[in-house]
Amino acid sequence: MGNRLFQEARQYVQLAKEASSAGSEDTQQTIQRAKNxxxxxxxxxxxxxxxxxxxxxxxLNQLH
Incomplete structure (x- = not known):
């Protein structure tokens, strides 16, 4: 199963990458969630x- 926090971190980084490439308005918020x-x-x-x-x-740092 793996570490739940580790899995969540990977998912949030993926969401941030998707938001960034889509030019989403909430990209910065998604990046902050991924950092957390x-x-x-x-x-x-x-x-x-x-x-x-x-x-x-x-x-994640490359998305800024």
């Missing part, structure tokens, strides 16, 4: 998941 999800997940994951979360954070 990443932060929450990071403290509750193992090293391998943390590395993946850093990659997701990099993707």
């Amino acid at each position: 999800a990443l932060s929450s997940a990071y403290t509750n994951t193992n090293r391998a998941e943390q590395q993946q979360l850093r990659g997701l954070q990099d993707e």
